[in-house]
Amino acid sequence: MSKRIVLAIVLLSAVLLISGCQQDQVTAEGPGVLATPAAKTVSAYELAKRLGLKVTDTAVTHITLKNSANTVLIFTHTGAEVFVNAKPIGQVGFIDRTNGTPLFSESLVQMIRSAMRAEGTIGATSTATYPRRLSGRVVIDAGHGGKDPGAKSCLGYYEKTINLQVAKKLAYLLRQRGLTVIMTRDNDTFVELEERAQIANRGNAQLFVSIHADSAARSSARGYTTYVAKSASWSAQKAARGIGQTMSGTGLDNLGVRKADYRVLVRTQCPAVLVELGYLSNYQEARLLRNNTFQNRLAQAIAEGIFDYFD
Numbered sequence: 001m002s003k004r005i006v007l008a009i010v011l012l013s014a015v016l017l018i019s020g021c022q023q024d025q026v027t028a029e030g031p032g033v034l035a036t037p038a039a040k041t042v043s044a045y046e047l048a049k050r051l052g053l054k055v056t057d058t059a060v061t062h063i064t065l066k067n068s069a070n071t072v073l074i075f076t077h078t079g080a081e082v083f084v085n086a087k088p089i090g091q092v093g094f095i096d097r098t099n100g101t102p103l104f105s106e107s108l109v110q111m112i113r114s115a116m117r118a119e120g121t122i123g124a125t126s127t128a129t130y131p132r133r134l135s136g137r138v139v140i141d142a143g144h145g146g147k148d149p150g151a152k153s154c155l156g157y158y159e160k161t162i163n164l165q166v167a168k169k170l171a172y173l174l175r176q177r178g179l180t181v182i183m184t185r186d187n188d189t190f191v192e193l194e195e196r197a198q199i200a201n202r203g204n205a206q207l208f209v210s211i212h213a214d215s216a217a218r219s220s221a222r223g224y225t226t227y228v229a230k231s232a233s234w235s236a237q238k239a240a241r242g243i244g245q246t247m248s249g250t251g252l253d254n255l256g257v258r259k260a261d262y263r264v265l266v267r268t269q270c271p272a273v274l275v276e277l278g279y280l281s282n283y284q285e286a287r288l289l290r291n292n293t294f295q296n297r298l299a300q301a302i303a304e305g306i307f308d309y310f311d
């Protein structure tokens with residue numbers, strides 16, 4: 001039943017997109033961004049070549065293009081955001097997958113070029129504009145998984161899916177800045193709570209961040225919360241406050257830092273934070289949380305809080 005609802009929503013979104021209707025913010029893209037069938041498309045390699053970059057990474061979820069002065073990160077879902085040197089610069093627009101390999105709108109060439117730095121200028125330009133590489137070991141824990149689906153959203157999908165999607169994006173952004181990331185799971189598998197903490201302890205992690213999404217009986221409940229253990233160290237509280245602050249950039253309400261003895265917080269030896277991204281029981285937030293572009297924004301916001309912690 002829930003699958004049918006999701007399918008219906010996906011089909012409806014597609015119809016709205018094709019008809020250019022802008023009512024549905026879930027797939028919001030300006031009409032100018034949408035490639036018509038006649039618009040020119042380019043492959044990742046062609047895009048890289050025209051920008052003087054090399055393709056350094058092609059994954060299912062994203063591609064990375066680089067030269068000595070620039071890192072371009074493109075999430076490969078229609079409507080996803082494009083990052084140049086860790087700054088979001090706009091949306092990727094429509095991605096044509098009819099031949100298997102993704103083809104991008106040619107308009108990306110200009111959009112990315114205008115955000116790139118000239119090569120050989122890193123030392124010359126102010127270092128403030130170039131994010132310093134960081135070092136540190138972070139464990140990212142996507143809550144639930146496998147036989148444990150977590151909360152069910154009012155739109156029918158499960159918490160475990162959202163947690164993993166955001167955790168993966170977050171891990172990617174952290175690695176981009178040089179941090180070592182260990183994920184307690186990177187697919188839909190069940191991992192015991194105790195094991196999640198042990199992964200952090202065995203890996204000598206310096207920070208443990210668990211990603212969850214909230215749910216309440218009251219559908220009006222909304223906002224994000226950061227949790228630390230009742231006996232949390234000053235460092236853990238600092239990390240939770242920092243992540244809470246940077247997450248406010250997403251536009252969601254900050255419900256503040258709360259204390260609760262969740263097993264993953266108590267059993268990890270390093271500072272540990274649990275983030276509840278928003279409420280799956282709230283219609284507006286449930287729509288946002290499954291939206292790829294919004295997930296990128298969330299991941300970026302949490303990443304910034306973690307960067308500040310290690311900076």
Ligand SMILES: [Zn+2]
Pocket residue numbers: 143144150151159212213
């Ligand atoms: Zn949860």
